[in-house]
Structures are given as C-alpha cells and as structure tokens.
Amino acid sequence: GDSVTQMEGPVTLSEEAFLTINCTYTATGYPSLFWYVQYPGEGLQLLLKATKADDKGSNKGFEATYRKETTSFHLEKGSVQVSDSAVYFCALGVRNTNAGKSTFGDGTTLTVKP
Amino acid sequence: KAGVTQTPRYLIKTRGQQVTLSCSPISGHRSVSWYQQTPGQGLQFLFEYFSETQRNKGNFPGRFSGRQFSNSRSEMNVSTLELGDSALYLCASGLVWGQGADTQYFGPGTRLTVL
Numbered sequence: 001g002d003s004v005t006q007m008e009g010p011v012t013l014s015e016e017a018f019l020t021i022n023c024t025y026t027a028t029g030y031p032s033l034f035w036y037v038q039y040p041g042e043g044l045q046l047l048l049k050a051t052k053a054d055d056k057g058s059n060k061g062f063e064a065t066y067r068k069e070t071t072s073f074h075l076e077k078g079s080v081q082v083s084d085s086a087v088y089f090c091a092l093g094v095r096n097t098n099a100g101k102s103t104f105g106d107g108t109t110l111t112v113k114p
Numbered sequence: 115k116a117g118v119t120q121t122p123r124y125l126i127k128t129r130g131q132q133v134t135l136s137c138s139p140i141s142g143h144r145s146v147s148w149y150q151q152t153p154g155q156g157l158q159f160l161f162e163y164f165s166e167t168q169r170n171k172g173n174f175p176g177r178f179s180g181r182q183f184s185n186s187r188s189e190m191n192v193s194t195l196e197l198g199d200s201a202l203y204l205c206a207s208g209l210v211w212g213q214g215a216d217t218q219y220f221g222p223g224t225r226l227t228v229l
Contacts (some may be wrong), residue, residue, distance in 0.1 A: 028136070030226070034164065034217070036220075038147040042222055042223075043118070043120075043206075043220035043221050043222045043223050044157075044204065044206075044218075045203050045219075045220065045222040046217050046218070046219075049217060089157065093216060102147075102159065102218060103159075104149075104157040105155060107156060107157075
C-alpha cells in the first residue's frame with residue numbers, strides 16, 4: 001500500500017538556520033505530493049504541493065522538489081524564523097478509479113529558538 | 115470565503131457513550147473527509163463523503179460512522195466510546211470527490227476526550 005516516511009523529530013534549530021525535513025514515499029500509482037503545516041491548536045493547512053516529477057513547490061520561503069527517481073519530497077528552507085515552529089506533515093494523494101485518499105507521514109515537530 | 119468549521123471544538127465523554135461531531139465545508143465544496151489524529155498513530159483516514167454518499171473508508175471499526183447532508187455538511191458518529199477514541203478529529207473539504215489526491219482544506223478539529 002501507499003506510505004510516507006518522514007524524518008523523525010523533534011527538530012530544534014536556531015533562528016536563521018537552514019532547515020531540511022526528509023520525506024520519502026511509496027505509492028502504487030502516480031501520486032501528488034504535499035507538505036502541510038499544523039500550528040498549535042489548529043488544523044492542517046497546505047504549505048506547498050507538487051503534482052508531477054521534477055515539479056518544485058514553494059511557499060513562504062519553503063521549497064520541495066518531487067524526485068521520482070529517489071521517491072522523495074524533502075522540505076527545505078534557507079533561514080527559519082521563530083514563527084515557523086509547528087508540526088510539518090508530508091503527504092501523498094493518489095487518484096484512482098475508486099476514490100482519492102491522502103496518506104500522511106507521522107509529522108515532524110520543528111522548534112525554532114531565537 | 116469562510117473556512118471549514120467544526121463543532122464542537124472540545125468534547126468530554128465517558129466510556130460507552132456515543133458522540134456526534136459536525137463539519138461544515140467551505141462553500142461550494144462537495145467532498146468531506148474525516149481523519150483521526152493521535153500522538154501514537156498520527157493522522158489516519160476515516161472516510162470520505164461526496165454528494166451524500168460514502169466514497170472511501172479507512173480501517174476503523176463499525177462504531178465509526180458518518181453521513182453527509184444535501185448541503186454538504188457532514189457528521190460523524192462514534193458509538194460505544196472507548197478510551198482509545200480520545201483524539202483530535204479533523205474534517206477536510208474539497209471541490210470534487212477523490213480530493214485526497216488534491217489539496218485538502220482542514221478545519222480546526224474537535225478534541226474528544228473519553229474518560
């Protein structure tokens with residue numbers, strides 16, 4: 001079945017440090033890939049997405065590139081801020097003849113210290 | 115445009131009781147999916163509804179059920195509550211069915227505590 005493996009957390013960084021959160025996946029079809037972010041007390045919100053190989057999703061300084069050859073979708077940001085502290089989820093979605101369904105990773109908690 | 119709303123935000127129940135959670139999707143969205151989020155199991159898919167029909171179902175016991183109304187609002191029900199049902203229940207909406215393959219718009223969740 002489909003699965004997503006995320007880098008284990010928690011991750012603690014100082015402000016302005018470089019961030020990488022690794023994500024790899026297995027999928028039976030040709031998935032779309034997503035990064036969602038969850039701030040304390042809130043639901044998930046889309047951070048970025050990519051729908052085909054070599055696509056790069058980007059938003060708010062975060063980037064991730066859909067790598068089909070390595071089945072990866074690593075999240076990166078060049079300079080993190082305290083406000084980036086949150087839980088980050090990698091997810092894939094596959095549409096087939098029955099239905100579409102998302103599969104989520106376990107989430108990585110990021111804490112950025114001033 | 116208003117986002118996905120979920121009511122109530124917090125709920126405390128005792129074992130054996132039943133509970134109903136409500137989700138109102140973004141206006142114009144016809145698909146609603148439900149997820150259970152727990153520290154140990156992460157985010158797990160419960161079911162998806164589109165046009166009042168269940169389109170997809172996760173691996174949860176029959177105590178978990180749902181429905182969708184003609185205005186796309188959805189409810190999920192959990193009967194005979196167990197301690198392990200304590201979780202954050204998230205609802206997500208989308209324009210079309212199978213929207214798990216596309217961007218999902220999440221509500222803030224309902225925090226259920228079973229004592």
